[in-house]
Amino acid sequence: MSDEARVPLLAMRGITMRFGAVEALVDVDLEVHAHEVVALVGDNGAGKSTLAKMISGVLQPDAGIIEIDGEPVTVPTPQAAAALGVATVFQDLALCENLDVTSNLFLGRELRSRWVRDDGQMEEVARRILRSLSSRIPSVRSPLSTLSKGQRQSVAIARTLIGSPRIVVLDEPTAALSVVQTAEVLTHIEQLRNLGLAVVLISHNMTDVRAVADRIEVLRHGRNNGSLDVATSSYEEVIAAITGAPTEPRPAQHAPLRSSTTAWPA
Amino acid sequence: MSRRAGATAGSQSSLRLANRSLVVDTVKQYGGLTQVELAAATGLSAATVSTIVRELLAAGVVDIATTTRSGRRAQMVTLARRVGLAVGVQVGHRHLRIVLGDFTHEVIAEQSLPLPHEHRVDTTLDRxxxxxxxxxxQMGSTLEDVVGLGIGLPAPVDTATGTISVQDIMRGWEDVHVGRIMSERLGRPVYVDNDANLGALAESTLGASADRVDSVFVRASYGTGAGIVLNRSLHRGFAGTAGEIGHLQLDPQGAICRCGSRGCLDTVVGATALIDALRSAYGSLTLRDVISRANDGDRGCAQVISDAGATIGAVIASLAVAVNPQCVVVGGELAETGELLLAPLREAVNRRLLPNRVAPMEVVLGALGTRAEALGAMLLALQSTDVPLDELDRDASAPGVLR
Known part of the structure; x- marks a missing residue:
């Protein structure tokens, strides 16, 4: 692919992480450019979430380099990740049921004018962000408990946009959503891409992944097992890479099976 | 806290009018919401919302129903439906769009969903x-209220059976009776047609060619197609392939098209061709990227779109010579670039067309944008329903029929 000349916004090289005898990740590479949605797929326990947690500062790799804008960085804490422009939506969303939409968006990052919380300003920003995602949440004052699952996911995604991040990590954003809600979340992801952000999308749903991603990075047993361009690869090829099934060799998109450390041509 | 209403200053009555249309627009946007949510979404006071809702209810514009929100009784406000609903579905190459409307052609809900490249027929129809x-x-209705569904596909369709009539244009979809599957699944009548035909139907009913007798709608998208309206009715041809200009031969030495022929228009101006032309300079782009970059003033992307406009124009000129429409309406995703596409297209058409001094043919942009095809599908369902309005209720339990 011809975007080698561009410096990736996020690059992870040779990432290795062991929990005792469990090899969570072995020599994994990942590159994400601005204005790109990269899907991270793989079976349960393939290492997707572990990798995501490293981007967002929750876990630190045993070995390997993380680069942002070509500069090596360390991401020791989630705060450090936020300072580097990384925002993450975890599977459990981490929202407060009893607070309204605005308070959830700004939780821990409330705007102040002089000494007091500037509620008017926060509502203004909340409304603008929800609109930029073409979200259908009727009121920024609705308590979270009154929103549907899909609307909560919208709030969680909107929350990442507070503080103008450059990289957004979404862990299973469409799991257990209805089709209308999935439609809205997928539209949000398209909007994030249009805003020029780099998006790392973790999902089990191949239809959703192939609908919005530009590239699919397959992890298998903690190792890279394929990098597939969505526009040219088939559903079967993705599934084959996930399960380790043999496929007909296709130039530049196929590597030998059982390759323990093969980095796929990016 | 009036946040949005402040935009329209003026007399009491104009303020009231503005507030009323704000409430209607908000209900339309969300489908249905409670009066409390309505107050929050519009920025109007609860009392104002309550008054306006009462007026709108009396005028028959909205319906209200009692529901609960956070354990309290609440009034759910929805747009009033006149008689029955129709559903319009556009299945595109990378998007699905659904509109829900009634006999006044008013759209009361809509949703779009991104689709994968080469999406599967079973997954997509299920979705x-x-x-x-x-x-x-969401609207507080059920399938019982639906008089029919129209579905638009990006391939020639045999409308009698609701199947795609040409092989290899949409892989995996050819042998599927889309109409029958969907009408069995939903228990309502389903009408299937080509997306460019539906775009033509919508533009000639509600849009840019509404007052024209003969018109052509060109859909410049992932592929190119055209819908032909003659004497105010859609001309589909014997097997539904009329207007398939994407498969007219442009270059006898060109690349092999997926239809099996050589050098079709689609091999020159289809999404793959446009993206490939940019690949060496820009890397991998999507068609949406090309369109938004062209609109942002990127010269390379604009160039590709303008050239596509000129190429499509040359083909349209031939079609226009054959059909002699009053106007050509241009729609589809590429038309989102406006004059970038349209100006060279118009010029190419005019250069080749027989100059008619009595009534020169116009080339205009579609008025309905990317919704045209889904609206056309909705119109097709409405127009195919000739149930007398008072018999609707009695007929609601009738088994789904494929016309």
Whole structure:
């Protein structure tokens, strides 16, 4: 692919992480450019979430380099990740049921004018962000408990946009959503891409992944097992890479099976 | 806290009018919401909302129903439906769009969903069915209220059977009776047609060619197609392939098209061709990227779109010579670039067309944008329903029929 000349916004090289005898990740590479949605797929326990947690500062790799804008960085804490422009939506969303939409968006990052919380300003920003995602949440004052699952996911995604991040990590954003809600979340992801952000999308749903991603990075047993361009690869090829099934060799998109450390041509 | 109403200053009555249309627009945007949510979404006071809702209810514009929110009784406000609903579905190459409307052609709900490249017929039709049901539920309606569904596909369709009539244009979809599958699944009549035909139907009913007798709608998208309206009715041809200009031969030495022929228009101006032309300079782009970059003033992307406009124009000129329409309406995703596409297209048409001094043919942009095809599908369902309005209730339980 011809975007080698561009410096990736996020690059992870040779990432290795062991929990005792469990090899969570072995020599994994990942590159994400601005204005790109990269899907991270793989079976349960393939290492997707572990990798995501490293981007967002929750876990630190045993070995390997993380680069942002070509500069090596360390991401020791989630705060450090936020300072580097990384925002993450975890599977459990981490929202407060009893607070309204605005308070959830700004939780821990409330705007102040002089000494007091500037509620008017926060509502203004909340409304603008929800609109930029073409979200259908009727009121920024609705308590979270009154929103549907899909609307909560919208709030969680909107929350990442507070503080103008450059990289957004979404862990299973469409799991257990209805089709209308999935439609809205997928539209949000398209909007994030249009805003020029780099998006790392973790999902089990191949239809959703192939609908919005530009590239699919397959992890298998903690190792890279394929990098597939969505526009040219088939559903079967993705599934084959996930399960380790043999496929007909296709130039530049196929590597030998059982390759323990093969980095796929990016 | 008036945040949005402040935009329209003026007399009491104009303020009231503005507030009223704000409330209607908000209900339309969300499908249905409670009066409390309505107050928050519009920025109007609860009392104002309550007054306006009462006026709108009396005028028959909205319906209200009692529901609960956080354990309290609440008034759910929805747009009033006149008689029955129709669903319009556009299955595109990378998007699905659904509109829900009534006999006044008013759209009361809509939703779009990104689709994968080469999406599967079973998954996509399943998502269509679930989306329709979800959307109806959001509006507080059921399938019982639906008089019919129109579905647009990006391939020539045999409307009698609701199947794609040409092989290899949409892989995996050829042998599927889309109409029958969907009408069995949803229990309502389903009408299937080509997307460019539906765009033509919508533009000639509600849009840019509404007052024209003969018109051509060109859909410049992932592929190119045209819908032909003659004497105010859609001309589909014997097997539904009329207007398939994407497969007219442009270059006898060109690349092999997926239809099996050589050098079709689609091999020159289809999404793959446009993206490939940019690949060496820009890397991998999507068609949406090309369009938005062209609109942002990127010269390379604009160039590709303008050249496509000129190429499509040359083909349209031939079609126009054969059909002699009063106007050509240009729609589809590429038309989102406006004059970038249209100016060279118009010029190419005019250069080749027989100059007619009595009534020169116009080349205009579609008025309905990317919704044209889904609206056309909705119109097709409405127009195919000739149930007398008072018999609707009695007929609601009739088994789904494929016309």
């Amino acid at each position: 269509v069915a679930l989306l329709v049901i979800d959307l109806l539920e």
